[in-house]
Amino acid sequence: MKKTFALLLAVVMVLSVLAGCGPQGNTETTSGTQGTQAPTPSGTEGTEGTTEPTLGTLTGEAGHYTYYDYTATLSASWNPHTYQTTDQAYPLDYTSSGLYSFIFNDANHPIEGKDPFTGYVIVPEMAAEMAVDVTEQVRAEHPEFGIPEGETEGYAYSVKLREDLTFDDGTPITAQTFVEGMKRLLDPRFQNYRAADVYDSSNTAPIVGSEDYFKQGHQYYEDNGSLKIPMDALAPGEDGQYVVTDAVTGANAMYQGCKVYIAVDVPITWTGGEDTLADYVEAYGDAYFGMDNWDTLLGLADEDGVVPCTEENLALLSSVTTTNPNWGETDADLFNYLLIDYTYPDGVDYDATVGYYAASDYELVSVFTKYVVGFDVYYGGLQDTLVLVDPAKYDACLVESTGADGNTIYSSTYNTNVDTAVSYGPYKVDGYQTDKSIHFTKNENWYGWKDGNHTYVDPEDGQTYDMYQTTDIDCQVVTEAATRLNMFLAGQLSAYGLTSDDFEQYRNSEYTYASPGSTIFFFILNGYLDTLQEREAAADFDQTTTDLETMTLKNFRKAFAVSFDKNLFIATTSPSYTPGFGILGDTYIYDPDTSAFYRDTDAAKQVLCDFYSVDPADYASLDEAVDSITGYDPVAAKELYAQAFQDALDAGYITDNDGDGVSDQTVTLTYSISTSTDIQTKRINYLNEKLKEITEGTPFDGKIVIVESAPCGDEWSNNIRNGVHDVVLGGWNGSLLNPFSLMTAYVNPDNAYDANWFKPDNYPVTINIDGEDVTMSLSKWVAAINGGVEDDNGVIRSYGNDDLDTRVYILAQIEGAILQTYDYIPMINDGSYAMLSQKHYYVTDEYNPVLARGGITYMKYNYDDAEWVDYIASQGGVLQY
């Protein structure tokens, strides 16, 4: 019995193991796991019985040029309609092409006044020629697309496609293929994440009708704080509930007849975007609100947190928000608490609605909701082809499941394994294993191999070379930096991103390249006096020894801003970065046509001189003056701390009861941390050390301390916005080619970190335009530089399409105004360092913000794969860098 049991148990164990390891019949597994794909030329994809190893024991074929890449997280799905992160989009970099592409300027594509490979030009890629403006024609032939009357350019473009476009399996691509891709992207049943890219009104070139098509049949509560429909355009309907009247015109006319609700427990723009009125009332109660009718109003809210807007309910709302002067609102502000109940019309016909259609087999027309011209046409408008999918394969990959209320939910296995992978770019996926590796090889059906256009003239030897010398790309998941470094030194990776541990040894290697980033990290300094006073009023706060309010004083903030040597700060805490001095970093391009950098302009330089009190007259040139800036001025800092001390005494924030000229209280700033790390601790220690040094002999001698907050994860930004924490290193990036639009992040209350204490709508800025001093609020200047706005005198100020010199000048003044708030104290310009393997070299060492150093398109090789193996062996298996 016992022997039988033991035998049975052993058999069950072995069978379980073998069963778990057998081939799987599920159609969603990769070809690699099923062993059905033919071995690839490089043998990277392991198939059953394949004996060719990939990495580790490098083997190489002559004439093959493999780029060995690594990633910490391998994309499990690179569906162009659903990807959410850059990691997920990684394979698309190789398997797709754009309608137009950026290439370096060279002898064949010269830019006047620029050396080869110092700028870029835009050339047709999948397009046969540059786009043609067909606004007038489309307006006449397709009134349904609503191009404004009188507009003759900038709203519709026609792109003539190449006639030899195919997917990697040879299936032809025509203009209708693009349209089919767009139909699927916007199909409301699929709820594709990337659909928003097409209709988002804040984008450069939203497609006409795309939002109506995508959202058809959906009901939304639109935030009237954003729509800004005034109260006099609302009136009670037959049932007593307010509706939007015919008085509303323009873009908001679509809301006519829609019912209105009060947002009682719904996050709205007016309450910061993430909080609700209920959050505020529950937090502050009768200190700020009229509480007599609050419970009644809250009790009326349905499960969505809304209350029908009637005369009676509006009166309840008014009694809550307008009766307490501390909240400071009147009935004129009530419209901000309202929501418009809007349901997008159902049964929308794509052809009659969406401005993206095929005019012929090879002519694709895009109609935009905005005026789009020049560089934006190609960069934000037509460059992106990620709507393109293989319709047949896409449909075959759809998976249905049942969701809430029995509705059908669609998922897709498109681009999740070799079988469902589709390419129309220079490479195709021929090996993939989930969470392990992906392998690309040349897509033989890509038009670019034979069209003669994909060449460049080398700036060194003047010879013409083909682009895309790389034949294979092998990407492995390598999670540990130590493993990456060892693999790199053993010749098994093509590049290696340096970590802080490697800097000392490899920073000065001839194979190390610095790549500046676009983000400026600044100290965001708490200026929210109300919250600071509330924190001081807490029972456990000792006001005799500690103070918070002083940090809101301008002189204190100015002193804080010049208390740290940014170079030393970087060297101590973030060696891969460079110092940051302005709101905008070194890589921002203000003129995409000439790739001119904002930071190189005189206006931008002057702003830094003004902010850091450097007089250019003291230097031989403006450049020298800027180069002298360190951001550190101990003399000025001490004077400012002394002035801040007096200001704080006058304001009653601190005391000096013993009359020793030193504050009785320690100004304590809480540094917000998401997770506790060594680098955060090192930063805080460094700041405290320098504050102690610089306040020596001042009234704040040893009386300014930065303490670490409890780890708060993603809440750090809310804690800063709400004044719960006092300082953090944060930043904005994006809009690399449009620094003008990035300024909106500093005036939009949804984004701005200082929205609770800095009101850009009320912050006047005077800028001299063509000899005239123009004064508007900061918000209006930002609006004016990105389009147009009416100033306080009713004059339209529109600089969005003005000459670039004027725009740059205004941009610089806006940057200066933001710096002068001392809410943002620039510290770090991000960047990275990476080593490139001896197998490769870049065609140019200069870093270009758009093209970097050319990427895979221009990657050059010293050795083919076979030669590389021999070379490594000749070096004893470990390469010296």
Place this chain on the structure above:
Amino acid sequence: MLKYTLQRVLYMIMVFFIITLMCFVLIRMLPQPILPPNDPHTEVLEMRREALGYNEPYLVQFARFLEGVFTKFDWGYSEKLYFGRGVWSVFLEKLPATIIVNLYSILWTIPVGIALGVLAALKKNTWVDYFISTITMVVISVPSFVYAFLIQYIFCFKLRWFPFLMKSGTDWFSWDMFVSMIPAVLSLSFGVIAGFTRTTRAELTEVLTSEFMLLARTKGLTKAQATVRHALRNCFVVVVPGIFGEFIGILGGSLIIEGIFAIPGVGGLTLNAINGLDYNIFMLSTVFYTAIGLAAGLVVDISYGFIDPRIRVGSKK
């Protein structure tokens, strides 16, 4: 025994159901990542959450989950980590790598660990015992990822005997795959060997000094006969459950070791599912390992009776 077994199975099902419900609710109670309020992508994500029913009451969602599993064996689709793919197929795809590596590991670690333990016990208080015991303590005290980095550095980088990473592909039983797994297998093995060595030595040492061992010798058995027939059998009462545990552990991967050697296994699946709030992946892995764990506990308990006839279920008076 049968009654006891059935009773345990019933308890097991109850516990399994409670754990499943708790996990189902707890993962959904985790806060969603804060999304930009006016970003249109946020709107799309919220639309999808609504359509998926994630805003419905938890019990309604749980009922739908159970219905899917029990009526169609449908574990749902991944919404985050493996978007669009059925979670069951993802799990099955990743399980073999974990199983193979762990299997190779225990196939040699258990005999070696027991052998070293026996040797140390038989050579108690000699230099052999001291040496084995010292090494055992050192190995147990050091985390396995330290060996992993050392093994990778010495054998893969310096000596170049093995590749840095496990080979891509699914040719699990090929020579190249076996060679590529050796660093990971070694990294997983040291701790297990040390564990078995220590347990076996401790148990065997105690048994060897028992009176019945003296009786066995006085009956005329040789030392080897007495050790193999009586001492080893007695010490296995403690060792065998450990062996069962190791076999059960085959199915659970090591997050760190799999990461270091790029083993595409299930090691990080649960943790990644929690971090990514991929509900379906989390539920599948949780349910799977809960079931395995409960079953293992049952098997181990029952196995005591077979190993040592003196162990019986106690009766209530």
